[in-house]
Amino acid sequence: MKTTEARKLLGVGRDTTPQAIKKAFRHLAMIWHPDRNPAPEAHEMFARLSAACDLLLEPFEQETPHADDINSPAANEKKSTGADRNQDIELDIEQLCLGGKAEAVIESVVECAECAGRGYQEHGHSQLCTHCQGSGKVRRGKNLIRCENCDGRGYSRRIRCPQCYGSGHQVARRVLTVTIPPGVLPGDELRLEGEGHAPASGKGRPGDLRLRIQLRPHPLYTLDGSDIVLERPVSIFVLLGGGSISIPSPGGPRKLDIEPGPASVRELDVPGAGIPARSKRAVGKLRVRLVPVSPSSPTPALIKLYRALQAEIVRAGTDTLPELAAWEHRWLPESKRDQN
Numbered sequence: 001m002k003t004t005e006a007r008k009l010l011g012v013g014r015d016t017t018p019q020a021i022k023k024a025f026r027h028l029a030m031i032w033h034p035d036r037n038p039a040p041e042a043h044e045m046f047a048r049l050s051a052a053c054d055l056l057l058e059p060f061e062q063e064t065p066h067a068d069d070i071n072s073p074a075a076n077e078k079k080s081t082g083a084d085r086n087q088d089i090e091l092d093i094e095q096l097c098l099g100g101k102a103e104a105v106i107e108s109v110v111e112c113a114e115c116a117g118r119g120y121q122e123h124g125h126s127q128l129c130t131h132c133q134g135s136g137k138v139r140r141g142k143n144l145i146r147c148e149n150c151d152g153r154g155y156s157r158r159i160r161c162p163q164c165y166g167s168g169h170q171v172a173r174r175v176l177t178v179t180i181p182p183g184v185l186p187g188d189e190l191r192l193e194g195e196g197h198a199p200a201s202g203k204g205r206p207g208d209l210r211l212r213i214q215l216r217p218h219p220l221y222t223l224d225g226s227d228i229v230l231e232r233p234v235s236i237f238v239l240l241g242g243g244s245i246s247i248p249s250p251g252g253p254r255k256l257d258i259e260p261g262p263a264s265v266r267e268l269d270v271p272g273a274g275i276p277a278r279s280k281r282a283v284g285k286l287r288v289r290l291v292p293v294s295p296s297s298p299t300p301a302l303i304k305l306y307r308a309l310q311a312e313i314v315r316a317g318t319d320t321l322p323e324l325a326a327w328e329h330r331w332l333p334e335s336k337r338d339q340n
């Protein structure tokens with residue numbers, strides 16, 4: 001493979017750094033690694049990306065020890081810090097409120113353990129080349145080109161490493177347990193020192209892991225800034241007569257007192273029951289939207305009570321339902337009015 005072709009494949013420029021090459025490779029490897037990509041061309045593509053990465057890193061790797069010798073230790077330490085790794089972590093609203101532990105899966109491209117990153121395994125004697133099936137040529141797009149594995153001979157002592165599909169790289173998965181402090185919000189970032197990418201030179205400190213918080217959708221709660229919003233059905237009689245009802249909250253159920261009032265949608269706040277305060281942010285509210293519901297199939301006893309209730313409303317006079325009294329006053333003669 002030529003250098004220009006390798007650069008084109010990884011999408012990097014001429015004056016690029018080893019960090020940028022590795023970053024470009026890692027990005028493409030996550031797309032093309034055959035463990036992740038079922039497309040038939042993924043094997044070939046991943047092997048080519050891997051070869052391109054190795055080719056472009058070669059001159060850098062030769063220069064690195066020399067650079068280490070001449071630089072001061074402090075400057076050198078700064079230079080050999082790996083790149084930060086940016087990743088999302090999805091949390092439940094309960095975790096935002098209460099904090100706790102969460103797991104983050106870290107995927108990284110590492111050297112294949114089976115072939116020590118070579119991409120092939122060596123046999124004692126020559127065998128039919130596994131790349132080109134003995135033809136000495138492999139297809140690339142519309143063209144047939146010389147097989148790199150056997151130098152076009154058709155026979156080779158090398159067989160393609162089955163573990164990494166000849167790429168010399170594998171995708172390693174690592175599960176990190178992360179401590180979530182109470183009061184974080186979507187878009188906040190948690191920084192885990194030293195859990196980022198290894199430095200391109202292989203020496204020095206790894207970068208940091210920056211976990212950006214995302215909210216996992218919840219069937220009951222939504223978030224509005226630091227406020228938690230929930231909707232709760234409530235009997236019209238509780239809205240009319242007042243009372244105390246239970247409401248769920250991410251920290252556990254609590255009581256909500258309702259004043260007597262109209263049986264229409266009502267919004268009540270519970271101050272301090274939203275997302276807890278953190279750094280410069282104040283604690284949020286729990287905003288409860290009460291949606292009135294009325295009995296769907298009342299019993300005869302209930303119907304009797306409704307009628308008694310209505311009679312009492314009429315007896316109490318026009319102040320109880322002023323809109324109704326005004327309407328009847330306008331449209332019915334006095335003798336036919338219900339609200340007297």
Ligand SMILES: [Zn+2]
Nearest residue numbers: 112115161164
């Ligand atoms: Zn391998």
Ligand SMILES: [Zn+2]
Nearest residue numbers: 129132147150
């Ligand atoms: Zn071959």
